[in-house]
Amino acid sequence: MTYQTANISIEKSESTKINSVDFSKLDFGKVFTDHMFVCDFENGEWQEPKIMPYQAMTFEPSARVFHYGQAVFEGMKAYKDHEGKVFLFRPKQNFERINKSAERLSMPAFPENYFFEGLEELLKLDNDWIKPGLGNSLYIRPFVIATEPAISASPASMYRFMIICSPAQSYYNSPVRVLVAEHYSRSANGGVGAAKAAGNYAAQFYPTSLAQKEGFHQIIWTDADTHTYLEEAGTMNVFFRVNDTLITAPVSDRILDGITRKSIIQLAEDLGIKCDVRPVKVEEIKKAAKDGSLKEVFGAGTAAVISEISAFQHKEELFEISGAEDSYAKLFKQTLLNIQYNVSEDKHGWRRAVK
Ligand SMILES: *Cc1c(COP(=O)(O)O)cnc(C)c1O
Numbered sequence: 001m002t003y004q005t006a007n008i009s010i011e012k013s014e015s016t017k018i019n020s021v022d023f024s025k026l027d028f029g030k031v032f033t034d035h036m037f038v039c040d041f042e043n044g045e046w047q048e049p050k051i052m053p054y055q056a057m058t059f060e061p062s063a064r065v066f067h068y069g070q071a072v073f074e075g076m077k078a079y080k081d082h083e084g085k086v087f088l089f090r091p092k093q094n095f096e097r098i099n100k101s102a103e104r105l106s107m108p109a110f111p112e113n114y115f116f117e118g119l120e121e122l123l124k125l126d127n128d129w130i131k132p133g134l135g136n137s138l139y140i141r142p143f144v145i146a147t148e149p150a151i152s153a154s155p156a157s158m159y160r161f162m163i164i165c166s167p168a169q170s171y172y173n174s175p176v177r178v179l180v181a182e183h184y185s186r187s188a189n190g191g192v193g194a195a196k197a198a199g200n201y202a203a204q205f206y207p208t209s210l211a212q213k214e215g216f217h218q219i220i221w222t223d224a225d226t227h228t229y230l231e232e233a234g235t236m237n238v239f240f241r242v243n244d245t246l247i248t249a250p251v252s253d254r255i256l257d258g259i260t261r262k263s264i265i266q267l268a269e270d271l272g273i274k275c276d277v278r279p280v281k282v283e284e285i286k287k288a289a290k291d292g293s294l295k296e297v298f299g300a301g302t303a304a305v306i307s308e309i310s311a312f313q314h315k316e317e318l319f320e321i322s323g324a325e326d327s328y329a330k331l332f333k334q335t336l337l338n339i340q341y342n343v344s345e346d347k348h349g350w351r352r353a354v355k
Contacts (some may be wrong), residue, residue, distance in 0.1 A: 008117055009038075010052075024042070036052060036053075040158065046108070067151050069197075070107060074100060074109065078130050080130045081342035095190050098142055141165070142161070152320055180230070181221050184207035195256075220233050230249065232256065236301035239300060247277075250279070281300070298329040305337065
């Protein structure tokens with residue numbers, strides 16, 4: 001069946017894969033819903049957006065994305081409450097950020113009405129894939145790639161914007177052990193660290209795999225210049241709790257402006273928890289770990305919401321973090337989940353209902 005909304009042409013899938021999916025055993029990002037959103041940029045403008053059955057696509061081998069990595073993405077989620085209402089969490093932030101990332105990679109901005117109409121229609125079609133209950137969600141992956149078949153090293157004139165969706169489950173995640181970077185860096189001043197650029201991730205895989213061989217799950221990235229400041233944990237922003245004060249690094253060219261991070265900073269203010277946004281020295285955190293004032297360390301990002309860090313190693317020295325009885329990590333996670341799942345009041349207007 002095909003039909004048309006204000007801006008989008010929709011081809012509905014004739015069947016659904018949903019019955020073949022075991023929602024109690026989901027591997028993150030492996031199963032995709034029945035539909036996807038696609039919009040091409042050609043002749044200097046975005047063409048008519050389409051929703052179609054999720055399917056493989058063909059590209060010329062010379063498509064620029066394969067050669068120069070001109071690709072950016074977003075990660076967001078849809079949540080369902082117990083009455084079956086679906087919500088997004090601060091989606092305007094994702095929309096603005098993908099265009100900021102695109103600008104840094106010399107790619108055209110995507111129109112806001114297409115982004116939100118596309119999302120709404122997609123979520124309507126694949127509504128059954130969003131399961132209610134804390135921890136169940138639909139992970140949404142908008143992304144843009146350079147499709148122009150030409151391998152000269154310059155920005156492309158053709159792009160494809162897409163949204164694909166994958167059911168996810170992430171209520172509980174066990175604490176992780178991290179290694180503080182001393183040699184490798186994920187970003188540099190003037191670089192692309194603040195953009196959700198595909199290449200940032202590719203560049204992290206190798207150093208992370210080395211850390212994994214040493215028994216760590218992730219790397220805490222430090223500043224590229226001196227490796228003396230703690231910046232991000234894997235692909236998450238990172239918070240430290242020293243006594244009862246939270247500390248997190250300010251966003252910059254090198255640090256991604258995470259939506260979970262900024263929500264936690266706001267919630268801390270609401271809850272009367274002091275949160276210092278300032279550069280965080282490796283040495284001060286080691287000292288705090290030694291004298292017992294380091295209570296918690298946690299990563300913050302859409303995928304896991306909050307990921308507790310139970311140990312970190314720096315220059316062969318290992319520090320275990322015992323965790324606090326009145327865990328801030330758990331408090332922030334629960335507070336965020338309650339807002340996301342329409343359980344609690346949303347005084348900042350972060351939820352956006354999907355009609
Ligand atoms: C996506 C991402 C984050 C987290 O951002 P959220 O908006 O909270 O999901 C943090 N750091 C990096 C490097 C990221 O790519």
